[in-house]
Amino acid sequence: MTMTSPLRMPDQDFATSPPDGLSIEARRLAALLGYGILDTPPEQNFDDIVHVAAHVCATPIALVSLVEQERQWFKARVGIDVCETPINQSVCSLGLSSKDLLIIPDLTADSRTVGNTLVSGETNLRFYAGAPLVTPSGEIIGMLCIIDVAPRPDGLTTEQKMVLQALARQVIVQLELRLAVNAMQKLETERKLLNEEMSHRLKNTLALVQGMANQTLKGVTERDAVTAFENRLMALSSAHDILLQDSWTSAHLLHVVEGGMALHAPRNRFVIEGPDMTLGPRGALSVAMLLHELATNAVKHGALSVSAGTVHVGWQIERDDNPTLHLHWREKGGPSIEGPASGGFGSKLIAMGLCGARKVNENFGPLGYEAVFSAPLSRVQES
């Protein structure tokens, strides 16, 4: 920051025109409009800044004034009722050509402001000090200013000047933050749209595979196998829906279990118990497909084959050096199960366990089928 006298003339800093052909004023206005801040409602972050400025400089009025072509608009204000004034009433517009403070100890004694109706009229403004709002690219889009109704021959103290300039930088920080947040929201919206489009295509592909299988396997007499295929395809499709809810980054285990079980039984036929946790896409698909096989068996010969039976699905995380997820499946109130139903593909999928970890502990008996599936937490949460 260069040292300047409190009183200075405009246009002393930018003597040359900008290289890109746009006038200084056009670039300045473009920078101001780029923030998308004009005519937005008051915000605490900006209000706080003017309150601190007014307090530190002991003035009745403080403003965040953004200067457009025909008006100055106040994003934050204390001590003044209007939210904007015409440009011919703007003292702030005099400070736009320099990055230094603009201080006018007595507005009636300055040729640039003596004719201003806010000075000569009822409002009676006398003392003005403003710190320019300088964007990172060097454009000055307005001023953080404090105003008094009495002249101040001594202007501001060194500390007050420093505070005013620091607060002006904070205004820009807030504006930049808004931009960054908006950009992130825009990216997030685009990512969501892209995910939905990808999901749409995936669903269409699944429908195509389903149609191809349907036509190709038309003459097959082993209808159970055809049905089993279609059911697996529907379970996969449903798992994709759950993953899409969080843009394919993760899925809550609870949602995966609820969604998977809903394909097989009404909600009152199963009990779900476990701490809130998320799975990665691979883990979510694995749990969904595993539950599908288990539920299919339960509907065929287990607890869901009789009206009184229920299935309890639970999970817990064993915390040690290598945290492990244990997923429990317990059937209650069903018929006695002698042993594994068959050596079919369904049994193979169950034996693969969670994410292919092959850590499966099955129990068959008079009380019903039970199994615990374990896998490293890092594997089921892998993105």
Add this chain to the structure above:
Amino acid sequence: MVSGRPKQLKVLVVEDEVFVRLMAVDAIEEAGFCAVEASDADEAITVLEDRSDIDVVFSDIKMPGSIDGLALADAIKHRWPHIFTILTSGHLTMPDLPPGTTFLQKPYRATWLASSLNAIANV
């Protein structure tokens, strides 16, 4: 319908993907109804202009041609208001369906389509 007997529906299937269309035709016929095929919305309009016995149009939403399934549903609502429309697509949700239209998400089961048709037949 005045009688309590379900109507023998004639269903126009509009789907550009042939395997998916044939599966729909099978599902419709297995449910005891009659299927007519069109491979896009333009062809569907031609069919509807040619014959007056179509009761239901079961259409994909995203298809090649001058209009998509949503526009087809709109056209049907205006030109053939007696025809029921069922739309299908891979989208998870279809927020802006024309009123009176039902929606089946792809991939759908033959039984889902059958129950939608039975509901219409029993109106």
